[in-house]
Every structure is written in C-alpha cells, then in structure tokens.
Amino acid sequence: MEESSYENVFRRKELQDMFAAGDAKSLDDLYLLEDVALTIKEFDKKISFYKDYKKKKAKDVSDEIKVLENKKEFYKTIMVTTLVSNKEKSIKFPGSCSISTRNQKATWKVKDEEEFIAVLKEAQKAGEDVDDVLEKVTQYNIRKREANKLLLMWEESGKLEGFLEKAKSGDIIDKEPAKTTVSIKFLEQEEDEEMEEIDIPVKDEVTTSNADKYDGI
Numbered sequence: 001m002e003e004s005s006y007e008n009v010f011r012r013k014e015l016q017d018m019f020a021a022g023d024a025k026s027l028d029d030l031y032l033l034e035d036v037a038l039t040i041k042e043f044d045k046k047i048s049f050y051k052d053y054k055k056k057k058a059k060d061v062s063d064e065i066k067v068l069e070n071k072k073e074f075y076k077t078i079m080v081t082t083l084v085s086n087k088e089k090s091i092k093f094p095g096s097c098s099i100s101t102r103n104q105k106a107t108w109k110v111k112d113e114e115e116f117i118a119v120l121k122e123a124q125k126a127g128e129d130v131d132d133v134l135e136k137v138t139q140y141n142i143r144k145r146e147a148n149k150l151l152l153m154w155e156e157s158g159k160l161e162g163f164l165e166k167a168k169s170g171d172i173i174d175k176e177p178a179k180t181t182v183s184i185k186f187l188e189q190e191e192d193e194e195m196e197e198i199d200i201p202v203k204d205e206v207t208t209s210n211a212d213k214y215d216g217i
Contacts, residue, residue: 011035037184151175 011032018025027033083089083101090100110116120130151173154160164172 012039015039037186040184041186 012035014027015036027036079099080101083091083099090098092098117134120134124130124134151160154163164170
C-alpha cells in the first residue's frame with residue numbers, strides 16, 4: 001500500500017473515532033482539512049444516491065401495490081360472476097371463509113377536485129346549497145426567519161414567557177445556541193453556486209441583540 005493511501009485511511013479512521021466519541025477536536029495539521037472536505041463530498045454523493053434510490057423504491061412499491069389492487073378487484077369479479085352464474089348469493093367454507101354478494105348503489109368519484117370546486121362555486125352563485133359539500137379551509141404557515149426575529153424581540157423585551165404561558169403545551173419552541181459555520185466550495189462548482197454550510201457547535205454561548213444573527217429556530 002502506498003504511503004499516501006495509508007495516511008488517507010489513517011486520517012479517516014481518526015475522523016471516525018472522533019465521530020464515535022462525539023468530540024470534534026482540532027486536527028494536527030491545517031492542511032488535513034482538504035481530506036475532511038473531500039470526505040464530506042463523498043457523503044454528499046452517497047446522500048444523493050440514497051435519495052434517488054428511495055424515490056425509485058417508493059415508486060416501485062406503489063406500482064406493485066397498484067398491480068395487486070387491480071388483481072384483487074379482478075378476482076373479486078370472478079367470485080361474483082361464479083356466484084351469479086350458480087344463482088347463489090353466498091357460500092360458506094367451514095373453518096376457512098364465507099363469501100357473499102351484496103348490491104351496492106352507484107357512487108360518484110371526483111377525479112379533478114380543483115375543477116369540481118369551480119363547478120360547486122358556480123352552482124352556489126346560482127342558488128344551490130353546496131355548504132355540506134364545499135368546505136373552506138384556512139391554513140397558516142410559519143415564516144421561520146421572521147418568527148425567529150419576533151421571538152428574539154419578545155425575549156429581549158421580557159414578553160416571551162407571558163405569551164408562552166398561553167400555550168396548551170409547554171414544549172413548542174427551542175433556542176439553539178450560537179455557533180460558527182464553515183463553507184465548502186469544490187473547484188468544479190460554478191462561481192455562483194451556493195456553498196454548503198456545516199454547523200460547528202460553540203461551547204460558550206454568544207449573546208447578541210442583532211436578530212439577523214439567528215437564522216433558525
């Protein structure tokens with residue numbers, strides 16, 4: 001084994017040992033950071049592969065379920081046809097199962113909800129009562145950056161605890177400590193490509209009154 005390869009394996013073992021211990025210590029040589037960056041690049045490739053694989057497997061599973069559902073309905077049709085042709089409504093197999101037919105009323109299925117909602121709205125304008133069918137739902141979304149600024153302002157003004165007391169649950173927000181981040185940019189990346197940020201915990205919490213210093217909650 002070449003010396004460079006041996007060193008690379010040793011360095012990665014050192015990183016793995018740190019990770020296992022949960023202790024992010026400083027490396028002996030600043031230039032070893034290149035090996036760490038390239039290792040992270042390999043992680044990104046694996047993550048991308050697994051995400052694509054997960055999507056493909058999910059699609060494969062969905063397709064298989066659809067095939068099985070179609071087979072199940074087809075076999076049920078065979079059962080109905082057999083019972084009807086023998087002028088029987090039901091049959092029982094002791095210790096196994098019982099099979100019976102039932103008459104089901106015709107039902108409508110909405111294939112395009114957006115278009116059907118438009119139809120219901122027009123019918124409503126024409127005086128039709130569609131209130132039991134058409135349900136209006138209001139959804140709120142939290143803008144995390146703005147929420148972080150608001151929570152920081154409430155904390156500095158002393159209002160935070162008062163507002164939190166109104167909550168049914170006491171565990172609705174959590175404040176992460178300040179931390180230093182590092183950016184990695186590989187040479188083959190475009191100049192305007194966004195750099196990935198890696199979080200590095202800071203032992204001593206740094207306080208600041210600038211809301212923009214906190215990017216997430």
